[in-house]
Amino acid sequence: MAELGAHESRLYSDLAPLYDKTFAKFFYSRERTIIQNLNLPADTEVLEVGVGTGTSFPAYPRNCRVTGIDPAPRMLARAQEKIAENNWRHLQVMEMDALNLTFPDNAFDYVMAFHVVSVVPDPIRMMAEMRRVCRPGGSIVIVNHFTSESPIWGTLTKSLDPITRRLGWSTNLRLRPFLEDAAFTECKAYKFSRFSLYTVVVGVNDKE
Numbered sequence: 001m002a003e004l005g006a007h008e009s010r011l012y013s014d015l016a017p018l019y020d021k022t023f024a025k026f027f028y029s030r031e032r033t034i035i036q037n038l039n040l041p042a043d044t045e046v047l048e049v050g051v052g053t054g055t056s057f058p059a060y061p062r063n064c065r066v067t068g069i070d071p072a073p074r075m076l077a078r079a080q081e082k083i084a085e086n087n088w089r090h091l092q093v094m095e096m097d098a099l100n101l102t103f104p105d106n107a108f109d110y111v112m113a114f115h116v117v118s119v120v121p122d123p124i125r126m127m128a129e130m131r132r133v134c135r136p137g138g139s140i141v142i143v144n145h146f147t148s149e150s151p152i153w154g155t156l157t158k159s160l161d162p163i164t165r166r167l168g169w170s171t172n173l174r175l176r177p178f179l180e181d182a183a184f185t186e187c188k189a190y191k192f193s194r195f196s197l198y199t200v201v202v203g204v205n206d207k208e
């Protein structure tokens with residue numbers, strides 16, 4: 001049986017209306033803290049890939065310009081509703097695949113991916129696209145769940161992978177190889193607490 005594209009998972013289509021009542025409730029405070037900690041300067045151009053229903057939107061300062069992309073129309077419809085309801089002129093969303101961004105090179109100062117790396121079918125290609133559209137010296141900001149390096153916990157989470165893949169994400173992604181592939185020369189990876197399931201990665205886009 002052909003595997004569905006992650007954005008075709010029921011979670012991001014039929015169940016999209018439930019997303020804000022479930023996942024987004026857990027995700028928002030983390031995204032808000034990450035965005036606040038960045039102290040985004042005025043006029044910063046931000047791209048958020050896999051923006052979904054726009055969980056992060058209330059956290060962005062109004063003096064930045066933020067473009068969110070996602071291939072799932074029902075998630076984007078909810079994001080668009082939020083933009084209209086709140087008259088958020090600094091935000092826009094577009095239907096697009098993170099693996100084939102249609103933006104020119106160096107178009108953004110910050111490129112974010114919140115809870116998306118383990119959802120897309122090819123995280124390495126997504127990172128390459130994020131780096132391409134981010135200007136040299138700009139920042140790539142990721143938050144994601146990575147498989148634990150602990151033998152017991154790691155094996156347990158990996159064993160859930162066939163189930164979570166059907167729901168719309170993988171539990172099989174390891175942080176160290178991911179960072180090696182990303183090859184940042186300057187990068188900070190941290191958790192908000194020792195027991196948090198999620199790691200924040202902030203890398204400088206040090207391409208030529």
Ligand SMILES: C[S@@+](CC[C@H](N)C(=O)[O-])C[C@H]1O[C@@H](n2cnc3c(N)ncnc32)[C@H](O)[C@@H]1O
Nearest residue numbers: 006007012050051052055070072097098114115
């Ligand atoms: C777990 S949700 C995260 C949404 C949002 N970033 C948040 O934190 O609430 C994952 C999102 O990735 C999107 N997605 C799946 N495949 C994608 C792709 N190839 N390119 C961009 N986004 C994708 C899904 O449609 C979904 O909206």
